[in-house]
Amino acid sequence: MRDAIVIGGGLSGLSAAWELRRRGADVIVLELLERPGGVMIGERREGFLIEHGPSEMMLKNASMEAQIQALGLGEELQRPSANAQRRYIVRDGRPVALPQNPLSGVFNPILSLRGKLGLASEWLRGKGVQDDESVAAFVRRRLGQDFLDYAVGPLCSGIYAGDPEQLSMRHAFPVLWNLEKQYGGMIRGAIGKMRERRAAGTPAYIKQLVSFRGGMRSLPDAIAASLGEVVICKARVKGVSQDAGGWTLDYEREGRSYCERARKLVIAVPAYELAHLPLPAAIQDTLSPLASLPYSPVATVFTGFRREDIAHALDGFGVLVPRKESRGLIGTLFLSSLFEGRAPEGCVALLSFVGGMYSPQYARLDALALCSLVREELGRLLGARAVPLVEQAHHWPKAIPNFPVGYQAMLDSLDLAEQRWPGLSIVGNYRGGPAAGDSMMAAINAAARLLARD
Ligand SMILES: Cc1cc2nc3c(=O)[nH]c(=O)nc-3n(C[C@H](O)[C@H](O)[C@H](O)COP(=O)(O)OP(=O)(O)OC[C@H]3O[C@@H](n4cnc5c(N)ncnc54)[C@H](O)[C@@H]3O)c2cc1C
Incomplete structure (x- = not known):
């Protein structure tokens, strides 16, 4: 027994x-x-580290970090390079970097003027009464359609390969949901939390994106x-x-x-x-x-290029493609910009995600069609202009629970x-x-x- x-x-x-x-x-x-x-x-091939599944994780608190240390993985931990701070979102067919502070947000073209006004007036909106509602309904109510299309929609793709019309706000983004329930809004909640932490004298754990x-x-x-x-x-x-x-x-x-x-x-x-x-x-x-319980269907394509064959600076985490701008590609991670050792000297490694909840038909394409779709999209969005050195597709018929x-x-x-x-x-x-x-x-x-x- x-x-x-x-x-x-x-x-x-x-x-x-x-x-x-x-x-x-x-x-x-x-x-x-x-x-x-x-x-x-994950496997190593021709100097590339090919990962089709998870490629990073977020350490959200001290006990998570302690578990990694207890496993003896402390020495193996990798933090993203300084070159990986930016996050891009496609607007009007080109990747635009997300603003890194509120002031640069004023002039950033990802959100329209209406979207920016929606964000600025979020704290004025009243508390919703619903017990549960879709992410799309919540964001439209609090921030407007443009914010849904060009900020939260891509976020749903990045985390869930999901459709905000289907995802539950309460369960998919519980922290934001609770900010509204407890404090009456997200901006109010963020300020409230900060004040509480200050009053209690407890410094916030600084979340860390890591891999090994x-x-x-x-x-x-x-x-x-x-x-x-x-x-x-x-x-x-x-x-x-x-x-x-x-x-x-x-x-x-x-x-x-x-x-x-x-x-x-x-x-x-x-x-x-x-x-x-x-x-x-x-x-x-x-x-x-x-x-x-629905799971999003996804296909991934790993590509390795010579650095000089990509026009884009790849100075970030990756790029997400909003539904309105997508031709099947959900987004691409700049793996070799994130962590060292992902590609041989002078080369870059990218991982592209295709399909998801709102375009599942693309996730079912065969490997050849997937590679060609991704090549075309990387050409259009990042200026990739050569045949990749390494190219490999993987199907995830049920990738992430939504x-x-x-x-x-x-x-x-x-x-x-x-x-x-x-x-x-x-x-x-x-x-x-x-x-x-x-x-x-x-x-x-x-x-x-x-x-x-x-
Ligand atoms: C494509 C993709 C990309 C991701 N990217 C990230 C990322 O970058 N960062 C991040 O934090 N998370 C990411 N995730 C999510 C994260 O990795 C997973 O949530 C986590 O690893 C899930 O672990 P799990 O054990 O719950 O499920 P699984 O990894 O699915 O493990 C379930 C196990 O059960 C086994 N099993 C199934 N049926 C049986 C049976 N009858 N008997 C015995 N065994 C069985 C399976 O073979 C499998 O080994 C990603 C997930 C996917 C699919």
């Missing part, structure tokens, strides 16, 4: 297992694929290495049953059958996989609302399952935020709560 079994060896499952182990539990992780890490993939020398896969690789042989890959779960003593799992691996028993069970697979797990019918029924209006009902079903089966914990990037750091911390906290429940 073990203390816990974790199904799913992505960042969420590994983080939960790591915390369980840290608290003394005897735990195993069952991962379906050949290697753990889930969407965190070996790329983002270093993070799950480090956790898996510290867990060792209890991470069992190529394991297909064939049956899950529950009784007063705990959980029994039958699984197959390379043609052989195995059975494991444990007091606790952590499920760490994507939401769309829940319905395919052989869980007891009562648990499946409770979790059934999750089956309709929290819809009414998502609370799905979260409630997860809470209900954990109340009915106290030895069960369900973790993943659809519960606690889609970003890597949020998924990691949510899984660590869930694991601690699971051990405390009896």
